[in-house]
Every structure is written in structure tokens, then in C-alpha cells.
Amino acid sequence: MTGSDILDSRYSWLRLLVTLLIAMIGNVGMWAVIIIMPRVQAEFGIARADAALPYTLTMVGFALGNLVIGRVVDRFGITTAMICSALTIAFGYVLAGVSSSVVMLAAVQFVIGFGTAASFGPLIADISHWFYRRRGIAVGVAASGNYLSGAIWPILLSGILADHGWRTVYYVLAVLTVVLVVPLALMLKRRIPEAASLHAETMSRTNARSVSFSPRMLQWLLALAGVGCCVAMSMPQVHIVSLCADLGYGPTVGAEMLSLMLMGGVVSRLASGVIADRLGGVMTLLIGSTLQCIALFLYLPFDGLASLYVVSLVFGLSQGGIVPSYAIIVREYLPAKEAGARVGFVIMATIVGMAIGGWMSGWIYDLTGSYQAAFINGIAWNFLNIGIIGLILVRSRNRSGRVVPA
Structure with a gap:
């Protein structure tokens, strides 16, 4: 074969x-x-x-x-x-x-x-x-x-x-x-096989011409977007256990919510993969980031035990597909022969976002004595992500966000 x-x-x-x-x-x-x-x-x-x-x-x-x-x-x-x-x-x-x-x-x-x-x-x-x-x-x-x-x-x-x-x-x-x-x-x-690699290169070049960004600029935009979405993502993932302890529910309950969040993330990653095969990586990422932002807003008014379980599950179902979408976008728009390095660079940026966001949320908590401002900070970074991905979508000549798989 x-x-x-x-x-x-x-x-x-x-x-x-x-x-x-x-x-x-x-x-x-x-x-x-x-x-x-x-x-x-x-x-x-x-x-x-x-x-x-x-x-x-x-x-x-x-x-x-x-x-x-x-x-x-x-x-x-x-x-x-x-x-x-x-x-x-x-x-x-x-x-x-x-x-x-x-x-x-x-x-x-x-x-x-x-x-x-x-x-x-x-x-x-x-x-x-x-x-x-x-x-x-x-x-x-x-x-x-x-x-x-x-x-x-x-x-x-x-x-x-x-x-x-x-x-x-x-x-x-x-x-x-x-x-x-x-x-x-x-x-x-x-x-x-070499023939498959050459075909992928042809498709990625075709897709790259549909956006008015150079490969380097697109990669840096994706990296910045990755930092934005993962600063937002880190707030519940890193601090849900501490939040539950502060509310008097205990760390065990927080660990259960984190596990529920991760299992929801698995479902989200699989569902986002199906969506990406139909709509492309950019549109899938925009959908996931928007849903994550909505889920973050839900943490602001709800702090009851049952409601936090529900919101944590909603958050997991919203955000799980975001990071894989970056890999799909890289493969759609950037050279196939450099996929490992370019995917690695963008994924590195998302991890940096998680690290910064985890620390930043704790710092904001120390300043204010509450996680409310930390959630608002996460929402602001989420809007940065939405803005960048929206810009990439608008600047695409295709406009639909759907590309030929590379």
C-alpha cells in the first residue's frame, strides 16, 4: 500500500x-x-x-x-x-x-x-x-x-x-x-509514503493561500491565541479543588469535580474532532472557545454544590476540543513536513498559558480574597482568543473556515 x-x-x-x-x-x-x-x-x-x-x-x-x-x-x-x-x-x-x-x-x-x-x-x-x-x-x-x-x-x-x-x-x-x-x-x-506527503504539502499550500497571513505570522497568532484560551482554561482546572475547599465542600469534592471536568473534556475532544472534519479547525476552535467563555461566566453566579458539579461538567464539555483544534489548524494551513515542530510550538504556547493562568489566578485571589476577579480575568483572556481566531476566520478568503484537508 x-x-x-x-x-x-x-x-x-x-x-x-x-x-x-x-x-x-x-x-x-x-x-x-x-x-x-x-x-x-x-x-x-x-x-x-x-x-x-x-x-x-x-x-x-x-x-x-x-x-x-x-x-x-x-x-x-x-x-x-x-x-x-x-x-x-x-x-x-x-x-x-x-x-x-x-x-x-x-x-x-x-x-x-x-x-x-x-x-x-x-x-x-x-x-x-x-x-x-x-x-x-x-x-x-x-x-x-x-x-x-x-x-x-x-x-x-x-x-x-x-x-x-x-x-x-x-x-x-x-x-x-x-x-x-x-x-x-x-x-x-x-x-x-512520499506520495501522501507530497499530496499533503500541496493541500496545505492551497489552504495557506486562502488566508492573508504568512506561515510565520499565522503560527504566532495561533500561539498568542493559545496563551489566551489556556489562561482562561487554567482557572477552573487548576483552582477548582481550592475553590471547593474555600466554600467548605472539601478537597475531595473538588477532586471529583476535576475528574468530571476531565471526562467531559474527553467527550469534547471526540465531538470536536467530528465537527472539525466537517467545518475545519478554525471554525471548530472558535466554537469551542466561545462555549468555554460561556461556561466561565456560569461560575460567577453559581457556588452551590450541585450547581458547581453541573457547571464543571459543562466547562469540560466546552473546552476539551480547543487544544487539539490548534493541531488541526496547523496541519490545514502550514507545511506538512514541519508539522512536528509547528504543532509543538503552538502546543507549547497553550501550556505556557496554563502555567501563567494558574499562577495569575492564585495571585489575583491573594489580592482580592476571592476567585470572582480571577474568573473575570480568565474571561478577558478568553475574549482575546476569540478575537484572534475570529480575525483568522474573517481574513480567510473561504470565509466558511472549511478547508481542504492537508
Whole structure:
């Protein structure tokens, strides 16, 4: 099988399944550090802010890894990138398990976050090459691996954490990462046929001519939009547990709302993929960002227990498809041969937005003593995102936002 006939084929769907499995395993690095945070704080006798330092460094490494590993994928392929990343993650888990201070743990978490990034942006960019008519749903499925990892692994690891401690959790993850990810990565060795790559390049150039922005300008606009939407997105995702604690519902209820939000995000990513296959990435992103903004407004008047559960689910259903839409837009409008680097750059910007937004919301809370102003701040950044994506849509000669899949 050669050329474009391999796209959307049985092999493409099998590759997507393998991609999803890798994503569910490889992304655990960014969730495990949250699970162990209370144990780390108790063991080292440190403040909550200090205990959060490993998570912060994890996200910094995750952001940088999406950019750097994306370039590796463009040059050497996804299998080489995934195997190297799996070994890096496993080595990081082992070093974390012998950490003697929170500073050492935080430094190691940067390495874990860097390796974990291979299972997000670079993996999404890779699978996008193997689909033509169903690229949107394929990207949505691959991106869902991140949320599924966050929903499933805390449950699987809770028993080990309770009985043997957080260090044992990391040793177990080190073994599982190598034993599971490396064989799965070897199943992705096949490279996209040259004929299919040339076809994708032709389509992306055609789409690029429909917008009056250079590829560099479009990429930077998408990055700025990514910061805007994810500053807004971070407010509920990062602070819902603290919000519930402030309201007297307790952190357990907040964790349940976060889990509900993530599961809603999985549904949203799949639904957005279907929509993107019909309307294109730009229109899908605009819809998702608008719905997210509406959901943020709902947090302002409602603080009852039942209403917060409902609003958190609505928020998850609204925002889950936003980040994958950026990958779809990059593949539609920008050079296919640079997909790994360009998707990685835009995804990095969204992660930076999450990091900035998480800190900014806490800072605003410290200033005002309430999350109300923090939600309003998120809404303002969401409007920035809507404005940029609306501009891209208006400046498109097509006007409908629907493009020929590249």
C-alpha cells in the first residue's frame, strides 16, 4: 500500500489505537506528581507552595519538550522520539524515587515533564499524517489520551501509594513505561509514503493561500491565541479543588469535580474532532472557545454544590476540543513536513498559558480574597482568543473556515 490510499486505512486506525495507548501511558508523568504531592509535603516537612514546585517544573519541561521533540519527530520519526522519551522518563522516575529534597525532585520532574511531552503534541502531529477525511476525529482521539491518563492512573496507583509510598509508585511507573511504551513505539516504525506527503504539502499550500497571513505570522497568532484560551482554561482546572475547599465542600469534592471536568473534556475532544472534519479547525476552535467563555461566566453566579458539579461538567464539555483544534489548524494551513515542530510550538504556547493562568489566578485571589476577579480575568483572556481566531476566520478568503484537508 503506497501513496494516499494508506490514509484513513485499516492500518491508520490501528496506528491510532496504538497512539492512544502510548498517550495514556506516556502522559502519566504530568499527573503522578499531583498524586504524590501531599506525601511529598509530609515527608519533607515543607509548605504547600514548595510542594507544588515539582509540578511547576514538570509543566515547564512539558512545554519545552513539545517544541524540541516535535523537531526530532520531523527529522527522525516518532518511533525514535518515543523510545528515547520512554527511557528518559523511566530514568527520571528512578532518580525521583531516590530524591533527598524537594529541590532535587523538582529538577528531576523537569526531565520527566520533558520526556512526557512526546506523548502529546509530537504524537498528535504524527497521527495527523495518516488521516485525510477523518483527521479531526483522529487528532481528538490521540489528544484524549492525556485526559484519560489523568482520569485512570490516579485510581490505579492509589493502592500502591497508600501501602508502599510515593517512591514505590515512581519505581513501578519506571518499569511500566519501558515495558509498555517501547514495544508500542516499535509498532509505529512505518513512515508515511512520499506520495501522501507530497499530496499533503500541496493541500496545505492551497489552504495557506486562502488566508492573508504568512506561515510565520499565522503560527504566532495561533500561539498568542493559545496563551489566551489556556489562561482562561487554567482557572477552573487548576483552582477548582481550592475553590471547593474555600466554600467548605472539601478537597475531595473538588477532586471529583476535576475528574468530571476531565471526562467531559474527553467527550469534547471526540465531538470536536467530528465537527472539525466537517467545518475545519478554525471554525471548530472558535466554537469551542466561545462555549468555554460561556461556561466561565456560569461560575460567577453559581457556588452551590450541585450547581458547581453541573457547571464543571459543562466547562469540560466546552473546552476539551480547543487544544487539539490548534493541531488541526496547523496541519490545514502550514507545511506538512514541519508539522512536528509547528504543532509543538503552538502546543507549547497553550501550556505556557496554563502555567501563567494558574499562577495569575492564585495571585489575583491573594489580592482580592476571592476567585470572582480571577474568573473575570480568565474571561478577558478568553475574549482575546476569540478575537484572534475570529480575525483568522474573517481574513480567510473561504470565509466558511472549511478547508481542504492537508
